[in-house]
Amino acid sequence: MPEQQTPQAETGPRPILPILRLGPKPHLVGSKCGSCGAIFLDVRRVACSKCGAAGNLKEVELSDKGKVWVFSVIHQSFPGIKTPYVTAVVDLPEGVSVKSNLVDVDPEELEKNPQKAFGMPVELVVNQVATDRQGNPVMAFQFRPSKS
Numbered sequence: 001m002p003e004q005q006t007p008q009a010e011t012g013p014r015p016i017l018p019i020l021r022l023g024p025k026p027h028l029v030g031s032k033c034g035s036c037g038a039i040f041l042d043v044r045r046v047a048c049s050k051c052g053a054a055g056n057l058k059e060v061e062l063s064d065k066g067k068v069w070v071f072s073v074i075h076q077s078f079p080g081i082k083t084p085y086v087t088a089v090v091d092l093p094e095g096v097s098v099k100s101n102l103v104d105v106d107p108e109e110l111e112k113n114p115q116k117a118f119g120m121p122v123e124l125v126v127n128q129v130a131t132d133r134q135g136n137p138v139m140a141f142q143f144r145p146s147k148s
Helices: 106-112
Strands: 027-033 057-061 064-075 085-090 095-101 121-131 137-145
Touching: 064 095, 064 106, 106 121
Parallel strands: 095 137
Antiparallel strands: 027 057, 064 085, 064 121, 085 095, 121 137
């Protein structure tokens, strides 16, 4: 009887969510309806919620730049999570919104001057936030104020 080999587990960085692609240029992905063109922040969607078309969705790369729609400064969180931090809803040019943390911002400054955040141009960044059981880095996306 031939010896069966156990498949080797992949190693390397892991995205924390299925909408994050790491590759050479990290980016978010969504689904685009081939019938009406609607774009969704979801790669597991099987039907379009705008026109009802099924099976006609393809994965598309989303922009790495957006604008802050709304934000909140978080002062209380789970044990081990440093506070305060800023969470926000970021609007992407494709017409989808994504919830994420903002980094490289001063939470106290945004609380004092919230108008600085609303509409703020931001860009996608990817950082290691954990390590999985096999020792691989777990990567999450966040946004920071745009440098351009």
